Amino acid sequence: QVQLQESGPGLVKPSQTLSLTCTVSGGSISSGNSYWSWIRQHPGKGLEWIGYIYYSGSTYYNPSLKSRVTISVDTSKKQFSLKLSSVTAADTAVYYCARGQFTFDRWGRGTRVTVSS
Amino acid sequence: SFELTQPPSVSVSPGQTASITCSGDKLGDKYACWYQQKPGQSPVLLIYQDNNRPSGIPERFSGSNSGNTATLTISGTQSIDEADYYCQAWDSTTVVFGGGTRLTVL
Numbered sequence: 354q355v356q357l358q359e360s361g362p363g364l365v366k367p368s369q370t371l372s373l374t375c376t377v378s379g380g381s382i383s384s385g386n387s388y389w390s391w392i393r394q395h396p397g398k399g400l401e402w403i404g405y406i407y408y409s410g411s412t413y414y415n416p417s418l419k420s421r422v423t424i425s426v427d428t429s430k431k432q433f434s435l436k437l438s439s440v441t442a443a444d445t446a447v448y449y450c451a452r453g454q455f456t457f458d459r460w461g462r463g464t465r466v467t468v469s470s
Numbered sequence: 471s472f473e474l475t476q477p478p479s480v481s482v483s484p485g486q487t488a489s490i491t492c493s494g495d496k497l498g499d500k501y502a503c504w505y506q507q508k509p510g511q512s513p514v515l516l517i518y519q520d521n522n523r524p525s526g527i528p529e530r531f532s533g534s535n536s537g538n539t540a541t542l543t544i545s546g547t548q549s550i551d552e553a554d555y556y557c558q559a560w561d562s563t564t565v566v567f568g569g570g571t572r573l574t575v576l
Contacts, residue, residue, distance in 0.1 A: 390565075400505075400513065400556055402565035413563055449512060455560040456503050458524060460512040 355380035357450050357461035365444075365468050371437040375450030375461060382431045383408035388454035391424060391435045393446040394463070401446075405454050406433055440468045472561035474568035481574045488544040490571045492557030495538060500559045502540035504533055507570075508553045516555075517542060549575050 361373035375389070382389070391403040404414035406424045414422045418437070426433040437444060445468045451457035474494045482488035492502060502520055505513035515524055517533035520540065530545045540559075544551055552575045557568040 399570045400567040455565060456518045458515045463512055
């Protein structure tokens with residue numbers, strides 16, 4: 354079955370760009386209704402949707418983060434990526450990649466990102 | 471903006487039925503889903519499109535959605551069901567999560 358794995362730096366300095374990659378295994382990244390999302394969870398808090406990408410490259414972002422977010426896909430590598438610019442301490446969170454556009458049926462294990470100098 | 475409201479905590483005795491609510495404006499006109507998250511783990515999809523269970527999810531989990539409220543019901547609650555539960559819906563292509571409910575099985 355499909356598995357997702359996040360990767361990227363666990364520490365990012367304020368004002369820099371957070372970059373994470375999600376690798377999809379056990380299935381195709383570009384078959385059928387293949388939407389892929391990023392979701393984050395602040396420490397001890399609830400879930401916040403960041404945005405999604407269709408395997409063709411079309412995207413939609415959370416309006417509250419839209420000005421700082423870019424999600425891209427590389428189907429040849431079975432990966433999709435998140436870039437979040439101008440980060441602050443408020444962006445410290447566990448970042449999850451997940452399969453789905455409006456319902457998320459597969460999640461990665463999450464990667465903790467701390468924003469600190 | 472569209473918001474979903476959940477009670478912060480719910481307690482239930484083993485073997486009893488737990489109900490967790492999720493409120494939002496005209497939520498019944500949208501599809502709701504539910505996730506379970508245990509400490510240190512990723513969320514797991516429990517219910518999608520109001521009342522459908524993915525394969526592998528026990529039958530004791532069920533959902534409903536009408537008016538302004540979606541409800542997750544856990545019948546015959548077990549100690550392993552102690553976790554955080556999140557509702558989620560989407561509005562105008564924006565995904566929204568509820569704040570989460572911690573279920574304690576006493």
